[in-house]
Amino acid sequence: MSLVKPTHAGYFFGQSIITLAARLRAGSVTSVELTQAALDSIERLNPVLNAFVHVDAAVALAQARKADALFAQGQDLGPLQGMPIAVKDNIDTFDYITTYGSAHFDRFKPSHDALCVQRVREAGAVIIGKTLTHEFAYGPTGDRSLQGAARNPWDARCITGGSSAGSAAAVASGMVPLALGTDTGGSIRIPAALCGTVGFKPSFASVPLDGVFPLASSLDHVGPIANHVEDARLLFEVLAGRACQPAATPRALRVGWITCASFGPVDAELHQQVYQAAQQLFGEALQETDALQKIAAGMKDTLQTLQRAEAFAVHAERMRDAPHKFDQEVRERLEVSSEVRGWQYIRAQASQAQYKAAMARLFEDYDLLVSPTVPITATQVNARQVRVGEQDIDVRAAVLSHTSAWNLTGLPSISLPVGHVRGMPVGLQVIGAAGADDHLLQVMSQLFVPITGGG
Amino acid sequence: MSLVKPTHAGYFFGQSIITLAARLRAGSVTSVELTQAALDSIERLNPVLNAFVHVDAAVALAQARKADALFAQGQDLGPLQGMPIAVKDNIDTFDYITTYGSAHFDRFKPSHDALCVQRVREAGAVIIGKTLTHEFAYGPTGDRSLQGAARNPWDARCITGGSSAGSAAAVASGMVPLALGTDTGGSIRIPAALCGTVGFKPSFASVPLDGVFPLASSLDHVGPIANHVEDARLLFEVLAGRACQPAATPRALRVGWITCASFGPVDAELHQQVYQAAQQLFGEALQETDALQKIAAGMKDTLQTLQRAEAFAVHAERMRDAPHKFDQEVRERLEVSSEVRGWQYIRAQASQAQYKAAMARLFEDYDLLVSPTVPITATQVNARQVRVGEQDIDVRAAVLSHTSAWNLTGLPSISLPVGHVRGMPVGLQVIGAAGADDHLLQVMSQLFVPITGGG
Structure with a gap:
């Protein structure tokens, strides 16, 4: 299998946040530059893909400047610091309108961040905007919402899958290196598969759902979408509010x-x-x-x-x-x-x-x-x-x-x-x-080298 | 208010198990005698009251002889030892047919005791028989079951209330000094009130429901019916599998x-x-x-x-x-x-x-x-x-x-x-x-002297 790129590819296509985090710390790139690269990619690609439904450059760049200021002071909040990240629009954000993909909430501005967003923010990430969700996350195709259909980066006539439609398209196309999704019947993994990226649904209740609009409370999950398993693992640690435990002595997998x-x-x-x-x-x-x-x-x-x-x-x-x-x-x-x-x-x-x-x-x-x-x-x-x-x-x-x-x-x-x-x-x-989230992520991070990845 | 007796009253009318327990230990009465007194009362009153649906004198007397043998050996299992007790017919007993008041189970013999029955047995009580339950405990009147209607000891034309119809009638009429009931919307307290006895519904989940036929699992409770609050408290301790905690320093009640x-x-x-x-x-x-x-x-x-x-x-x-x-x-x-x-x-x-x-x-x-x-x-x-x-x-x-x-x-x-x-x-x-079961029982045991009680 050869390395191929989608028809629509942005700055972060195939990028690992580990590489990016190293470059930020080496001073070879700033968070403002990464954020601007994300904004430029979105500006170029989003008219076709409809992955983002709300983006505010000023809000994003202000967060990026804050991350850069922390770097300048020698403060390091971990691998997400200064990293552009997209948030699915069924997850509350105090600084972005949050529509849940529905006309019922077309002008809704939450008073608080969802707890998972709060954790990502506290880890220094730059929330660059909100991504299209199938209306109320109630659909696996990603083509029915207040903002219409998201489009697949590999063929814009096709669906992304859903309901985390925009988050998967945004990562798969390289607009951002990371995104948050939600998954009630497959809504992270389905668009990840159909768009060609990594999507992880953690164990039930391992990531808190406070501030996430419910679809079905006994089945709802929040999780990461990323280019690499290791990136997903690092974002999962932040979402779950804990470090992964080192894997036990390896033995033959069954x-x-x-x-x-x-x-x-x-x-x-x-x-x-x-x-x-x-x-x-x-x-x-x-x-x-x-x-x-x-x-x-x-x-x-x-x-x-x-x-x-x-x-x-x-x-x-x-x-x-x-x-x-x-x-x-x-x-x-x-x-x-x-x-x-x-x-x-x-x-x-x-x-x-x-x-x-x-x-x-x-x-x-x-x-x-x-x-x-x-x-x-x-x-x-x-x-x-x-x-x-x-x-x-x-x-x-x-x-x-x-x-x-x-x-x-x-x-x-x-x-x-x-x-x-x-x-x-x-x-x-x-x-x-x-x-066994930690084991799954660590094993697959070691075994799996993306076939389509750049890096 | 004067001391009155129901139209239909048996040996245990108004009796306290504390008095009975003392007499058993003083040797002035045996468990076999108490059991026989219960059987005689049932034989005399049950044709009118229809409180008991299954009684087996041989089974009961065998338990009584065992209790007396323990007394003779100096073994004391506590205040229930040798005491006749009735069990509502929606609670499983391995040695009595258990119909749940329904034609669906007219010949059902459980393989095991319910956990609450097991605890009562381990405390040395004599299970004298099963009492009428409203069909599947689904009714508060006690007049619809495989075995017909239970009758109120104060006026046999009237209902006992239900669904623990037979248990309340059996205690109120003095056939037995103690009974087990269940309560999903009032099924212990209602017949206790209408028949003139004490009925206690404990806190949810304080008495295990294993082996009790469910009516509504988020509302079901097992509890005691007795002549006196203190008797109910002693039976509750056995049912809950723990001793009541001493009440905190008393202060003015609100x-x-x-x-x-x-x-x-x-x-x-x-x-x-x-x-x-x-x-x-x-x-x-x-x-x-x-x-x-x-x-x-x-x-x-x-x-x-x-x-x-x-x-x-x-x-x-x-x-x-x-x-x-x-x-x-x-x-x-x-x-x-x-x-x-x-x-x-x-x-x-x-x-x-x-x-x-x-x-x-x-x-x-x-x-x-x-x-x-x-x-x-x-x-x-x-x-x-x-x-x-x-x-x-x-x-x-x-x-x-x-x-x-x-x-x-x-x-x-x-x-x-x-x-x-x-x-x-x-x-x-x-x-x-x-x-606060313990507090409630202890306070009411101190304050309440039965108005209608004998003893």
Whole structure:
């Protein structure tokens, strides 16, 4: 596989924040210069990609000057200091309008930062703007929001995936080296895979959700999008408010490749590409497992029941008082969601606990599970059917099919860019045991060298 | 008020287990004799009262002989040793059929004791039989079950209240000195009040529910029914698996009388009787509070939403496969219960947390809250409307009206028999702060001398 660049690439394409942090400390670049490079890249690329929905150069440059002033005083807050970062627009920021992708909040200015934003700020990062979210994060395509559709850097006719649409497009295109996303059924990993970057959904509740607009409270996660696993790991440390624990003495990994049919149909060429990447990464350690085949459908139903009931609980008054302010597709999903019965929700909670227990047992046999992140490449904006093999399948169901089980069970999982199929990026998903975020990130940081990365 | 006895009274009427325990230890009575006295009382009274649904003299006497043998060996397991006790039929017992009051379980024999039964057994009590529960404990009248209606010892045409119908009737009539009940909206306190005995619902989760058939898992409680507060306290210690902590240095109590209109209409004569009893007990410490007036309706709605969804989650398959096996009234309640939406359940969970917080604030100003336990006296079996003042009101809603808030908020509350109105018992409810079970029981044990008690 050759090094390729997306049609639309900015200053930070493929850049590692480790390199950038070293350059900042060596004085060969300033935070103001990096911030200006991000602003220039956004100015050039955003009219096509629609990744950012609010950018304020003055606000960003003021933060950059503050970071540079700290460097000048010899103060070092760690690897994020002076680094431009994008924040998904369903995460509150006191200094940027925060719309949640919805007409209901078209002029909303939060009074406080979300706790995760506060932590990033305290680490010295420069919040350069807010990125497009699928309306209320309720959709995996990233093409329905107050601000329209985000566009894929590798082919602007195509979706980014979502709901962290703009954050993935912003990093994948090199507008910024880092971004925050949220993930309730795959919303970090899906656009990371479809845009060709790294997206990490941590263990449930490892990053606080205060100030993040809820989609479904038992499934919501905040996490990093970056060019490199190590960058994602450094941002995760800041988000989680703790340093990663050193990995235990390494021993032979046991890696389970999830039998592809388990979660639904997979594009054949994509399957081959991702499987080869997994073989290159894990070699002999990789073994097929069909342990999920029997429970995959139940997991999907359970997640859907939880997500629907919890999502409608967030929006009931808006659905009653101003339904016209919702995007039609989101409104229709919410109408269906209102129908879930209380007793079904209670059963789903019980099932969720059982699936978590089943995964704990499965991870006695494996250290990691792997699968394609998304079984198809990015489809055209607004397309809702796609042909996979001989089947016409629903785009939304397909893109969610391999990721949502790890929201239900709360396990850490990361999507890695492992090349291209028919010119579009594809992702390998690697899943760790509950709470084993540090191990997953450290192992994959050592093993994985981005195939498409610059650096 | 004069000492009166119910129409139907057995050996243990008004008896204190402290007196009985002393007699057992003095050798003036044996456990076999007490057990036989209970069996004789049951044989005489149960054909009228229908309090017990399963009694096995051989099983009971074997336990009694074991208790006597321990006494003979000088082994003392505490105040329950050798004491006859009744267990509500929604609590599993390995040696008695356990029907949950339902045709679905008409021949069910559990493989294990419920944990609370196990604890009572380990304390040396003699389990004399199982008492009638309203079908699946889903009703506060005690007149609908596989075994028909339980009957009030003061007037056998009237209900006992429920759902711990048989346990309250068995203690109030003197068939046994102690019984176990369960309480999801008032099911211990209501029949205790209507039958004229002491019923205590502990703090939520202070007594384990393992082996108790669920009605609504976020509202279910197990607790004691007894003739005296001190007896209830001793049984509570066994049920909770811990000794009560000595009360802190006593200071002037602050007692809030809940403005009667807060929870709905109250019979005028009953109000006067219960209020006078509260004044006698607490004197100057008693002050009216209208703090609950604004939130009472919301608390009731919240409890109903939680209870309905959770109850249907227990019975969904039975309602699908064998609806005819339910009592018609219970089936109709379950049909309504199936309609609660998931988002409403989620909202109710959030409201429950808010009401708990509101109660924590209220109990900064009060040590105890008091009210009538039930705003009416026992109605006729199967009656569903009752006249209170100028209003016709629903019997089930009325009997639940003053108790269910303390299931929602999980606070300890006790019903005390405080005399009679038109010949039927009435109860005073005393509510303590969250987790202050020991304080509530110790204070009321000191202050309260049963008005109707023998002993």
